[in-house]
Amino acid sequence: MQTERDWPLFEIFVRARAGLDHKHVGSLHAADAAMALEHARDLYTRREEGVSLWVVRSSDITASDPADSESLFEPARDKIYRHPTFYAIPDEVKTL
């Protein structure tokens, strides 16, 4: 049987209000996902911080490596033509 010593870590996400995205708020240990939900309710929503919770086992998250961040994200830097502000439109032209 799994003992308390190896209760896995869960990452907790809270939706603050209907219409908003779930946002990562922290983590906690629990025996399983159902218990993680109960604890997340007590730990992260004591003051009406949310209307919905997601719990995800931390080990199920695949994260990018900070060492790769240049090769991953810098190529986007010089592609300024992806932003609408790159294009100069004459003042006379409306609703564009």
Place this chain on the structure above:
Amino acid sequence: MYTQGLDAAGADARADSAASDDEAALLQRFQRRVDAEEKIEPKDWMPERYRSTLIRQISQHAHSEIVGMLPEGNWITRAPTLQRKAILIAKVQDEGGHGAYLYSAAETLGVSRDQLIDQLLSGKAKYSSIFNYPTPTWADVGAIGWLVDGAAIMNQIPLCRCSYGPYARAMVRVCREESFHQRQGYDIMLRLSQGSAAQRRMAQEALNRWWWPALMMFGPPDADSTHSSDSQRWKIKRFSNDELRQKFVDFTVPQAQFLGLTVPDPELRWNEAAERHDIGAIDWREFEQVLKGNGPCNAERLAARRSAHEQGAWVREAASAYAEKRRARGASRAA
């Protein structure tokens, strides 16, 4: 302040003698990021000393929250009204929550929850000296909220801008909740100070008990604090112990005056030229003794914490068994 043992415990850590040119370059890049107020995140490269300092500081802070539940928890069954009782339960629950946020933040640095709990229960870990003082009357609950949580806020607000992301985020959450703690404490003191002569005396005696220990919460004077330079360079700590202590005194003295209570320091004076309060000498021998484990309640607190852990063992076992049963049922349904 929850990390008063930090300076003393820093002796084991050696300066990062850059083992290689690689490491020197990494270190330089790290410092540049810190200087630019960029946050450091768990998977980023960081100097070993930065990691070990943070583990020590965050875990001591977490332990303080957990042990901090005890002096006030004693009063839950004896709170004078149902509302005070509900408030106190909410506050003590918050402290447990703060401990949980902080343990999680410490775990992002590669230490396990079980290691941290073991360190606390074995008596190896340090926690704030303040929680080793007794709470003989209801007024002590008021004084703790007002002074102890007030001092905690003073220290924790700058920590919200600490360079380590998970610690800073945990502190933002803690600070949001802490203000209620301080105000409910002041509210208790206010009510007592407007009460009967006996109630006013009770409030004054609680202030007498908690004033000096609250000032000690900020840790040793700057002159004796040899290891804080790294913490300041790494933007873990943004203000010195004495700076924060002074700010606390300047905020708190007028609050005591409003209550009609006397701060138990005959040398307390408003220094017109420096625009601050000058205070009498702090008894640092008392502080050393409490940190060493010889305070009025050190043994009692640790014993209470251990007993709570042991008596809760069956709950944890039952939760594990229940989770196992649910898993097995899910597996048999899927088969």
